[in-house]
Amino acid sequence: MKNTFYTCPYCNEEYGDPVDLAHCILSFEEKKKIEEEKKRQEELELTRKAREEEIEAVEKKLNGLIRAYLKDYGSYHTTREFKEAQVPYLFHWYF
Numbered sequence: 001m002k003n004t005f006y007t008c009p010y011c012n013e014e015y016g017d018p019v020d021l022a023h024c025i026l027s028f029e030e031k032k033k034i035e036e037e038k039k040r041q042e043e044l045e046l047t048r049k050a051r052e053e054e055i056e057a058v059e060k061k062l063n064g065l066i067r068a069y070l071k072d073y074g075s076y077h078t079t080r081e082f083k084e085a086q087v088p089y090l091f092h093w094y095f
């Protein structure tokens with residue numbers, strides 16, 4: 001009977017049992033996924049400050065518009081929903 005060996009593409013280890021091969025491949029792919037997520041977080045960290053400043057600039061502009069509106073019309077009501085913002089949204093009002 002011919003011995004069949006399966007070679008792992010990640011570590012070149014040879015396995016007689018395809019289930020062992022699958023376990024080896026999965027362990028490498030899991031490590032790869034963790035590395036990719038770590039890299040993604042590092043890249044996000046590089047743009048965090050700039051994106052916060054971008055939000056603050058728009059927030060200040062919005063506050064200015066609403067403050068001017070309130071001065072002229074007394075009250076401001078909106079029924080608009082922030083559909084993209086499913087997380088609680090916090091405004092800082094500068095009155």
Ligand SMILES: [Zn+2]
Pocket residue numbers: 008009010011012013024025028
């Ligand atoms: Zn392997």
